[in-house]
Amino acid sequence: MSKSIFNVFSNREADVFGRPELQQLILHLHNPKAWPMADMEQYLAGLSDASRGVAHEIIKTYKGDPDFKAHAAALEIATLKVRSEYPDTEPDDD
Numbered sequence: 275m276s277k278s279i280f281n282v283f284s285n286r287e288a289d290v291f292g293r294p295e296l297q298q299l300i301l302h303l304h305n306p307k308a309w310p311m312a313d314m315e316q317y318l319a320g321l322s323d324a325s326r327g328v329a330h331e332i333i334k335t336y337k338g339d340p341d342f343k344a345h346a347a348a349l350e351i352a353t354l355k356v357r358s359e360y361p362d363t364e365p366d367d368d
Contacts, residue, residue, distance in 0.1 A: 282332050283345040289328045295321055297349060299329050303336050304346030 282290055282300070290296050299317070301309035311317055318329055336342045 281339050281341055281345075282328075282335065283341065286328055286331065289325075293325050293328070295325050296328055296332065297353065299332060300336075300346050301350055301353065303332070304343065304350060308350075 290300065298309065298311075302311045318326055321329055
């Protein structure tokens with residue numbers, strides 16, 4: 275019997291696509307050089323309780339998710355495309 279693997283993109287799709295702060299985390303986990311995060315613990319502490327819970331699920335499971343890399347790469351491409359087409363939509367660095 276195969277073990278079921280948690281997939282953040284299918285199990286928590288609404289959370290991932292509805293919360294830019296989770297997208298930022300996914301991008302960082304996927305490509306930390308392109309999407310740097312100075313202090314992961316501080317970043318997580320600044321999230322709402324709901325987002326923090328999902329963020330911890332992402333961190334705990336992304337390495338074992340065989341689809342994470344492909345989905346995160348697609349998210350990265352989409353993010354870069356949106357930023358290039360709509361440069362005034364850059365997130366604040368608050």
